Amino acid sequence: MFLQGAQPMDAYGSLFSHGFGSWEGFAKTLGKATPLMLSGLAVTIGLRSGLFNIGVQGQLVSGALAAGWAGYAIQGLPIYIHLPIALLFGIFFGALVGWIAGALKAYRGIHEVITTIMINSIVLALVDYLAGHNFQEPGQTLARTSAVLPSATIPKIFGLPSGFFFAVLLAWAVWWVFQRTTSGFRLDTVGRNKNAAWYAGISVKRSVLIAMGVGGAIAGLGGAIETLGVIGRFEPTFNTGLGFDGITIALLGRANPLGVIPGAILIGGIRGASSSMQFDAGVAPEIVDLILALILFCVTAPFLSKWLRSTQVGAKVTSGWSN
Amino acid sequence: MTRFLSFKWILTFILIAITGYLYSKDGVITTSVVATAVIFGLPLALAAMVGIMCERTGIVNIGIEGTLLFSSFIGFFVASSTNNGVFGIISAITAGVVTGLFLAFMSISWKMDQIIAGTIINILATGLTSFLYTQGRMAPTTFPIDIPFFSSIPFFGQVLFMHGPLVYFGLVVIFSLYVALYHTSWGLRSRAVGEHPGSADTAGVSVFRLRYLNVALAGAVGGLAGAYLSLELVGSWDRGFTAGKGFTALALMIFGRWNPMGALAAAMFFGLTQAVTNQLMFSDVAHIPEQFVNMLPYVLTIVVLAISAGKVRPPAAEGLQYEKEKA
Numbered sequence: 343m344f345l346q347g348a349q350p351m352d353a354y355g356s357l358f359s360h361g362f363g364s365w366e367g368f369a370k371t372l373g374k375a376t377p378l379m380l381s382g383l384a385v386t387i388g389l390r391s392g393l394f395n396i397g398v399q400g401q402l403v404s405g406a407l408a409a410g411w412a413g414y415a416i417q418g419l420p421i422y423i424h425l426p427i428a429l430l431f432g433i434f435f436g437a438l439v440g441w442i443a444g445a446l447k448a449y450r451g452i453h454e455v456i457t458t459i460m461i462n463s464i465v466l467a468l469v470d471y472l473a474g475h476n477f478q479e480p481g482q483t484l485a486r487t488s489a490v491l492p493s494a495t496i497p498k499i500f501g502l503p504s505g506f507f508f509a510v511l512l513a514w515a516v517w518w519v520f521q522r523t524t525s526g527f528r529l530d531t532v533g534r535n536k537n538a539a540w541y542a543g544i545s546v547k548r549s550v551l552i553a554m555g556v557g558g559a560i561a562g563l564g565g566a567i568e569t570l571g572v573i574g575r576f577e578p579t580f581n582t583g584l585g586f587d588g589i590t591i592a593l594l595g596r597a598n599p600l601g602v603i604p605g606a607i608l609i610g611g612i613r614g615a616s617s618s619m620q621f622d623a624g625v626a627p628e629i630v631d632l633i634l635a636l637i638l639f640c641v642t643a644p645f646l647s648k649w650l651r652s653t654q655v656g657a658k659v660t661s662g663w664s665n
Numbered sequence: 666m667t668r669f670l671s672f673k674w675i676l677t678f679i680l681i682a683i684t685g686y687l688y689s690k691d692g693v694i695t696t697s698v699v700a701t702a703v704i705f706g707l708p709l710a711l712a713a714m715v716g717i718m719c720e721r722t723g724i725v726n727i728g729i730e731g732t733l734l735f736s737s738f739i740g741f742f743v744a745s746s747t748n749n750g751v752f753g754i755i756s757a758i759t760a761g762v763v764t765g766l767f768l769a770f771m772s773i774s775w776k777m778d779q780i781i782a783g784t785i786i787n788i789l790a791t792g793l794t795s796f797l798y799t800q801g802r803m804a805p806t807t808f809p810i811d812i813p814f815f816s817s818i819p820f821f822g823q824v825l826f827m828h829g830p831l832v833y834f835g836l837v838v839i840f841s842l843y844v845a846l847y848h849t850s851w852g853l854r855s856r857a858v859g860e861h862p863g864s865a866d867t868a869g870v871s872v873f874r875l876r877y878l879n880v881a882l883a884g885a886v887g888g889l890a891g892a893y894l895s896l897e898l899v900g901s902w903d904r905g906f907t908a909g910k911g912f913t914a915l916a917l918m919i920f921g922r923w924n925p926m927g928a929l930a931a932a933m934f935f936g937l938t939q940a941v942t943n944q945l946m947f948s949d950v951a952h953i954p955e956q957f958v959n960m961l962p963y964v965l966t967i968v969v970l971a972i973s974a975g976k977v978r979p980p981a982a983e984g985l986q987y988e989k990e991k992a
Contacts, residue, residue, distance in 0.1 A: 394780070396912070452970045456916035460963040463909070471956035590788065593781045631792025639785050 367615070369498075372506040373572045375610030377402065379509045380564030381588025382595065382602035383516055384440075384557035388454075389597040390520060391553035392533035397443050397458025398561045399585025400465035403578070405436035405562025407469050410569040410576030411477055413490030424493040429566050436562015437555045439465060444554025448547040454554070462585075470578045479575075486577040496571035505567035510603055512560065517599035529553055561585065587613070590634060594641055609634065676969070680937070688820065694948075698940045700824045703832065704898060706929075706936025708733075711835050711890035712914030713921065713928035714842055718883035719768075720923060721846065722876045723859040723982040727783030728768055730911025731790030732884060736760040736891030738794040741902040745804035750896055753804060754831070757892035758885050764790070765884020769877045776986045787911075795904040806900040807831060829897040831889065838886060843925040855879055859980035862987040872987050920970065923979065934969075938962040 381398045388395030409432035416424060443457040474485035496505050520526035531539040532549040540546050564584070569576050587609055594608075595601020612630050687695040712729050719726035739760035744753025764786055771782035807829040816826040846852035854875055857865040862872045894910075895902045917935060921927025942958040 446967070446971060450971050452967075453916075453919050456919055456970065457967060459909070459912045459916050460967050463963045464960050467956040467960045471954055475954070589784060593778075593784060629792065629796055631788050632796060633792075635785050635789035635792055638781065638788065 369502050370614045371607065371611040373503040373610075374614040375606040376503060376505045376509045376571070377564035377568040377584050378587050378591055378610050378613075379506075379513060379602050379606035380560050380567070381585050382591030382606055383509075383513055383588075383599060384561040384564070385588045385592035386595065386597050386599050386602055387516065387529075387553055387557045387560070389592060390533045391529040391549055392536060393447075393454050393550065393553055393557075395440070395443075395458060395554065395557050396455060396589065397440065397461050397585075398557070398588045399583075400458070400462040401436040401439045401558040401561035402565040402568075402585050402588075403469050404439045404465050404565070405432035406565030406569045407472060407477070407487075407576050408432050408435035408562070409494075409566030410487050410490060413494035413570055414488040414575070415477075416494075417491065419493060421493045421497075424491070425496065425570070428490075428494040428570055429563065432562045432566025432569070433559045434562070436565060437559035440558015440561065441551065441555040443558075444551045447554070448550045454550075466578070473576060473578050477576075484577070487575050489575045490570055494570055495574065496567065498571075503567075503571050505571045509564075509567070509606075512563075513599050513603055516560075520599060525552070561588070587634075590638055594638060608637070680934075692820070694944065696820050696823050698944050699820075699937070700827070701940035701943065702933060702937035703824060704828065704936070705939045706933040707832055707835050708890045708894050708898065709910060709914050709917055709935055710839055710929045710932035711886055711893065712911055713918040713932055714839055714925060715883040715887040715890070716915055716918040717846075717921075717923055717925055717928060718842070718855075718879050718886065720918070720980055720983050721859045722855045722879045723862060723980060723985065723987070724768070724772055724876055724880050725779040725783065725984045726768060726880070726883065727780050727915065728764065728786030728790075728911075729783075729887060729914055730907055730909065731783075731786035731788075732761050732764040732887035733891045733894065733907040733911050734787075734794055734905075735764055735790040736888035737895035737906060738790075738798070738891075738902055740888070740892040741802070741804050741895040742797075744896055745802040748805060750805045750807055753896050754889075754892045757896070758888035761884040761886070761888020761891060762881050763884070764887070765881045766877075768884070769880040773873055773876050773880075779984050791905070798902070798904055802902070804896065804900070807897045829893075831893040831897045835889060835893060838889065839925055839929055842886075846925060856980070859982055862982050862985075866987075866989065872989070876987075916966070919979075920966070935962050935966065938965050 381402055384398045384401065385395055409428045412428040412431040413424075416427065419427070439461060443454055443461055446452045446457045447454045470485055473487055477487045479486055479488040496503070498504060518526075520530055528539070528544045529549050529552065531542065531544055532546055532553075536546055539549070568584070591602050591605040591609055594605035595603075612633060684695060684699065712733060715729050715732065716726055736757040740753045740757025743756040744750050747753070768782055768786055771777045771785070772779040809827055809829050810833075812826040812833075816822040818826070846855065854865065854870045857868070858870060858872050858875050865875075866872050891907075894907065899906075913935070914932075917931040918928050920931040921929070939962050942961045945953065946955060946958050
C-alpha cells in the first residue's frame with residue numbers, strides 16, 4: 343500500500359468500517375461469506391476424507407446455474423414450494439458434478455486432482471455456453487439468465503441474508519457428523535489411513551463417492567444461495583474465484599468444519615470491502631489477494647502458531663496425493 | 666502395467682496413423698497443427714517438470730501456477746523496462762528460483778503443510794502480480810531460429826526445428842532431466858530421498874540440502890516456462906495470464922506417472938488436442954461453439970485416463986516432513 347502512496351491506516355479503516363462497521367456493510371459481508379463458507383465446507387469434507395477437492399468451483403457454478411434456471415423457468419408456484427425446488431436443483435447438480443469426479447476415482451482410480459481440474463474447465467465452458475445461448479435472457483447480449491422470480495428469492499431477516507444462518511447451521515451439522523456419527527467416523531478413518539480403514543471393513547470406494555457427492559452438494563447449495571439470495575440471476579462472471587477462496591478458507595480452518603465460519607466471514611468481509619477500500623484510500627482492490635496470502639501465511643507459519651499456542655505445530659491438514 | 670503399456674502404444678500408433686493420413690491429404694495444415702502442438706505443449710511439459718523435480722524428492726508443489734504467473738510477470742516487466750529480452754529471461758528464471766526457495770523454506774525449514782505452502786505461493790503471486798501490473802507495456806520477444814539443415818526436413822523440420830530459442834532450450838532441459846533423474850547419482854539420490862528419506866540419510870545423503878537444491882532448480886525450470894509464456898508464446902502479460910496451466914501441469918505430471926518422458930508425452934498430447942481444436946475453430950469446418958471447442962482437451966484427457974486407468978503410485982515420502990533422528 344505504501345507503494346501506491348496511500349495511507350495504510352485509511353485503507354484498513356475503510357476495510358473495517360465497510361466490512362463490519364455498518365449494518366448494510368455487515369449484511370454485505372455475510373452475503374459474501376455464505377457461498378465462501380459453503381465452498382470451504384465442501385473442501386473441508388474432502389480434506390477430512392483424504393481427498394483434495396479442487397473442483398468446488400465447478401460444483402458451485404453448476405449449482406448456481408441450475409438454481410438460477412429453476413428460479414426463472416418454473417412459474418406459478420408459491421414461495422414455500424418454488425424456493426426449495428430451486429435450491430434442490432442447485433444441490434443436485436453440484437452433487438452430480440462432484441459425484442462424477444468421485445466415481446472416476448472410485449471405479450477407475452483416476453486421481454481426483456486431475457479429474458476435478460479438468461471437470462472445472464469443462465463445467466465453466468458449458469455453463470458459459472448455456473448462459474449465453476439456451477438459458478440466455480431474451481434480448482440480452484451478455485451471457486446471463488433472466489432474473490430469478492420473487493417466489494424463488496431467498497428472503498432477508500432484518501436486512502441480513504438468511505442463507506448465512508443456514509450455512510452456519512450446516513457447518514455445525516457437518517462438524518457434528520464428523521464428531522458424533524459412524525458415517526463421519528468412517529470418512530475420517532479413510533482420510534487418516536486408507537489401508538487401515540479398508541482392513542477394518544470400511545468401503546473406501548463408498549467413502550470417496552460420499553465425500554465427493556456431499557461436498558459437491560454443499561458447494562452447489564452455495565452457488566444456489568448466491569444466485570437466489572444475493573445476485574438474483576445467474577451470470578458466469580459473478581462466481582469466479584469462490585471455489586478457490588474455499589480452499590484458502592478450509593486451510594485457514596485447518597480442515598475443521600467449524601473453522602470455516604470465521605475464515606469465511608473474514609474473507610467475505612475483505613472481498614466485499616475491497617472496492618470501497620479503493621474508493622476511500624486509493625488502494626487497488628488486487629491488494630486483497632496479498633492480504634489473504636499474508637493471513638494464511640501468518641496463521642500457518644509455525645513460529646507464530648507456537649507463539650499463539652493455538653494449535654499443534656506441524657499438524658498435518660492435507661494428505662497430498664498419497665492415497 | 667502391461668495393459669497401460671499396450672494402450673499407450675495403441676494410442677501412439679493411432680495418432681501417428683491419423684497424422685500420416687492427414688499429411689497425405691493436406692501437408693501444410695497438418696504440419697502447422699503438429700508444430701503448434703509443440704508450441705502449446707511445451708510450457709505445460711516444463712511446468713510438469715517442476716512438479717516432477719519437487720515431488721521426486723518428496724515435496725508436494727501445488728504452487729506451480731504461482732511460479733509461472735510470477736516469473737512470467739517479472740520476465741515481461743524486466744524485458745520491457747530494459748528493452749532486452751535476455752535480461753527478461755534471466756530475471757524470470759531468477760524469479761522462479763525465488764518462489765522455489767520460498768516453498769523450500771516454508772515446507773522444509775518451517776515444516777509447514779506443503780499444500781498450504783503451495784497455496785500461499787499461488788495467492789501471493791496472483792495478488793502481487795495483479796497489484797503491480799500496469800497496462801500497455803511492450804516487451805521485445807524472441808524470434809524463431811531455423812536450425813540449418815534439420816529445418817529443411819519435410820514435416821519434422823517445421824515441427825521440431827523452426828521454433829524460438831526457448832523451445833529448444835526447454836526441450837534440452839526436459840531430456841537432460843530425464844537422463845539426470847535415471848542415470849546420474851544425483852537422480853538416484855533424489856529418488857531415494859523421495860521414497861525413503863531415512864535410508865537415504867543413513868547412506869550419507871543430506872536430505873534437507875538435496876530437497877532445497879531440487880526445489881530451487883525446479884523453480885528455475887518454472888521460471889523458464891514463465892519466460893517462454895510471456896516472452897515467446899504470447900509476447901504480452903495480463904492479469905491471471907497463466908489461466909490454470911500450473912494446475913493442468915499437475916494433472917499431466919500424474920498422468921505421466923512422475924516420469925519426465927511420460928509427462929512430456931502427456932503434455933504434447935494435450936497440446937495436440939488444443940492445436941486441433943484451434944484449427945477447427947479457425948477453419949470453421951463445422952459450426953461448433955467456441956466453448957465446446959475449448960472443452961475438448963479436458964474431455965479427451967478424462968476419457969483417455971478412464972480407458973487407460975490404473976492406480977498411480979506417487980513417491981512414497983511425498984508431503985511428509987523429515988525429522989533427522991537425534992543420536
